[in-house]
Amino acid sequence: MRQGNLLYAQSGGVTAVINATACAVIQACRRKKVGVYAARNGIIGALREELFDLSNLDSAAIAALRHTPGGAFGSCRFKLKSQETDRAHYERLIAVLRAHDIRHFLYNGGNDSADTSLKIAQIARTLGYPLNVIGVPKTVDNDLPVTDSCPGFGSVAKYTAVSVVEASLDVASMHESSTKVFVMEVMGRHAGWIAAAAGLAGKRADEAPHVILFPEITFDEAAFLAKVKATVERVGWCTVVVSEGVKTAAGKFLAEAGTTDAFGHTQLGGVGPMIAQLVKNKLGYKFHWAVPDYLQRSARHVASKVDAEQAYAVGKAAVEYALAGKNGVMPVIRRVSTTPFKWNLVPTPLTKIANVEKKLPRNFISADGFGITPAARRYLEPLIRGEDAPPYDKISGLPKYVRPKLKLAKKKLAAYPLAEK
Amino acid sequence: MRQGNLLYAQSGGVTAVINATACAVIQACRRKKVGVYAARNGIIGALREELFDLSNLDSAAIAALRHTPGGAFGSCRFKLKSQETDRAHYERLIAVLRAHDIRHFLYNGGNDSADTSLKIAQIARTLGYPLNVIGVPKTVDNDLPVTDSCPGFGSVAKYTAVSVVEASLDVASMHESSTKVFVMEVMGRHAGWIAAAAGLAGKRADEAPHVILFPEITFDEAAFLAKVKATVERVGWCTVVVSEGVKTAAGKFLAEAGTTDAFGHTQLGGVGPMIAQLVKNKLGYKFHWAVPDYLQRSARHVASKVDAEQAYAVGKAAVEYALAGKNGVMPVIRRVSTTPFKWNLVPTPLTKIANVEKKLPRNFISADGFGITPAARRYLEPLIRGEDAPPYDKISGLPKYVRPKLKLAKKKLAAYPLAEK
Numbered sequence A, B: 001m002r003q004g005n006l007l008y009a010q011s012g013g014v015t016a017v018i019n020a021t022a023c024a025v026i027q028a029c030r031r032k033k034v035g036v037y038a039a040r041n042g043i044i045g046a047l048r049e050e051l052f053d054l055s056n057l058d059s060a061a062i063a064a065l066r067h068t069p070g071g072a073f074g075s076c077r078f079k080l081k082s083q084e085t086d087r088a089h090y091e092r093l094i095a096v097l098r099a100h101d102i103r104h105f106l107y108n109g110g111n112d113s114a115d116t117s118l119k120i121a122q123i124a125r126t127l128g129y130p131l132n133v134i135g136v137p138k139t140v141d142n143d144l145p146v147t148d149s150c151p152g153f154g155s156v157a158k159y160t161a162v163s164v165v166e167a168s169l170d171v172a173s174m175h176e177s178s179t180k181v182f183v184m185e186v187m188g189r190h191a192g193w194i195a196a197a198a199g200l201a202g203k204r205a206d207e208a209p210h211v212i213l214f215p216e217i218t219f220d221e222a223a224f225l226a227k228v229k230a231t232v233e234r235v236g237w238c239t240v241v242v243s244e245g246v247k248t249a250a251g252k253f254l255a256e257a258g259t260t261d262a263f264g265h266t267q268l269g270g271v272g273p274m275i276a277q278l279v280k281n282k283l284g285y286k287f288h289w290a291v292p293d294y295l296q297r298s299a300r301h302v303a304s305k306v307d308a309e310q311a312y313a314v315g316k317a318a319v320e321y322a323l324a325g326k327n328g329v330m331p332v333i334r335r336v337s338t339t340p341f342k343w344n345l346v347p348t349p350l351t352k353i354a355n356v357e358k359k360l361p362r363n364f365i366s367a368d369g370f371g372i373t374p375a376a377r378r379y380l381e382p383l384i385r386g387e388d389a390p391p392y393d394k395i396s397g398l399p400k401y402v403r404p405k406l407k408l409a410k411k412k413l414a415a416y417p418l419a420e421k
Helices: A018-031 A043-048 A059-065 A087-099 A111-126 A153-174 A193-201 A221-235 A271-283 A294-298 A305-323 A374-384 B018-031 B043-048 B059-065 B087-099 B111-126 B153-174 B193-201 B221-235 B271-283 B294-298 B305-323 B374-384
Strands: A005-010 A036-039 A051-053 A102-109 A132-137 A181-186 A211-213 A238-243 A287-290 A329-337 A342-349 B005-010 B036-039 B051-053 B102-109 B132-137 B181-186 B211-213 B238-243 B287-290 B329-337 B342-349
Touching (some): A005 A018, A005 A043, A018 A036, A018 A305, A043 A087, A087 A111, A102 A111, A102 A305, A111 A132, A153 A181, A153 A193, A153 A238, A153 A294, A153 A305, A181 A193, A193 A211, A193 A238, A193 A374, A221 A238, A221 A271, A238 A271, A271 A287, A294 B153, A294 B287, A305 A329, A305 A374, B018 B059, B018 B305, B036 B043, B043 B087, B087 B102, B087 B111, B102 B111, B102 B305, B111 B132, B153 B181, B153 B193, B153 B238, B153 B294, B153 B374, B181 B193, B181 B271, B193 B374, B221 B238, B221 B271, B238 B271, B271 B287, B305 B342
Parallel strands (some): A005 A036, A181 A238, A181 A287, B005 B036, B005 B102, B102 B132, B132 B329, B181 B238
Antiparallel strands (some): A036 A051, A329 A342, B329 B342
């Protein structure tokens, strides 16, 4: 098979370190003398034949992607349906790849993207187009199976733990005459990994966070209020971390913004203020609440070094896998040892990953359902280890993030209209 | 006058760097061989005779306060009223100071604390008790007059600008098929300094934030929506920063004006979610919102170096002023030059500072009311310059913040019951 070119695309919610993966992909392609393109706004750009030609991209800009958050080429929430339903999309995709002699397709995303990658590999086979499809892991939700962790998660975990430590020092200072209960809402629609990471903030008895509400544990109002009350009476104040995915006994999200994204996921938000108001109404305590939202998943300034390294490593490995002729696999992180923390990468079939969600195991959650166990701590702690601060500009005082000057490759096919979302 | 001891107390909302001031006070007292106490939970502790005796505090713990957020000794929201109304409190305070031979009182806070400091100086004179009262500036709101800036502000300003840069890179990546409008709520009930600092995130045309809503500018719904719409149509997406203090034409807080819906149900959340919902309802754009709340004012991990240095300097100067016999003054920051940025400290009578609020000047706000001017940028930029990361623990991956082991001095007076808040 001819070497051909490589196309890299980002998918789904971006992270603080997804561009480190992009950086690795581009640098590896340059070393191997492989032409490299990036799809504009993920799979949407691939369908529209909007491909950034990265061959003339400045090396310094590529290197700076290593420490720049967000998705440099744009990402999207756009899920390809079955081959029957979306046959035209799949055929178009192969036509675009063929037109630009792309023989390697790297799709950087979560469970949905692994599923899409599989389908693309399948259609290429059906159409007799030689293509190596590699899934590249990424998701702050940390809910991919098989892999020890997902690039992007370690950094949001570190941001969350550091923020809980800091805000709780604030509340501790003020509780005598002001805020008694502080509620922080974190991401994690179906799995409580980020909520669990908040638990790293406190190690000794009565250290914050005092209460964590996980999506894996049905919300029990009476037990929650009793725990908050007991904490305030004993400690003087209480920090609560609540996952956006907390559900009622009926299996409904506690808070729903009423909108759904393109994947059909309900858009969540607002469970933090809701829980704070509940505490005020039922217990009368003065409260504050925080919802860091996108700040948590884009906080490259407080990224985990381990996470940034893993994000880079999976990008490099993905190129190597593709060039070695692997197809339908993902480089997943295997934990070799926890103390000292050692890991390596293993190619794993996407069939084992697509559409499977890894929830927080019950033995990571304390018996009362409101905290993490030593097992959770052992798993999580290495993932937030080490700092990897971006360089800062001496005059502006801001991180030197890059927005590379990108150039679209000349189109070779007719336009392919795609409905605006 | 005998040298006597020194009492330091923290007041009002704490900051990322108020402990740097505390560190400076303690270190200066030790160098000068002055006994030093800290009031527990601010003025409340002074009234209750709850004084931490810092004479045996470990030097390493004191040094670590330099990089630890929150108020190590506790702060409070408790305002002493006039001498007539609260005469008993004032007399009690002097009795406590006398009992512990305290001849120097340092009160670390904002406008209210400057006012309290003045009243304490006055009552001491009336009662013939020799006392040097020094106000020490602190407030994230940056609303003290005379001083160029307030310790605590530079760090929240840096946090805010960095967060807007990072979250906006995220939104830029996703806007094609997901969030079009991102709203971030910032602190600043009466003055728009923090909101203005968000403006540092973008310098070139169409860089985020695209819209800032200041407390100094009456909210104009039609103009706001038109600006958001035009931005989304031109740029593809829009970042909005809204100050918690934004008001309606009737002078009401927007957040309060909308606390009930048409059915009289209490609405959850602050002005951030409210503005986001308004955009959704009127323009139909998909939105996300963030309310960092306490995270912003406690984010020591991304503190401004200039801010941390100024916070230390005012603490050191306050001790020097007191020991030199100054009374009723505050060390204020004087900007000597902007380029290069140079500053020094000048003792200023508290009468010029108490109860005066410094709002954002109109010439710092752009003509359309939605952005900052070059004059604002020139003023703000030096304040977020430089990084001063705390040390991190290699195993836990968390900053090495300290919670010093504090010991209360033996009480010498009868108990003084103070109503719980």
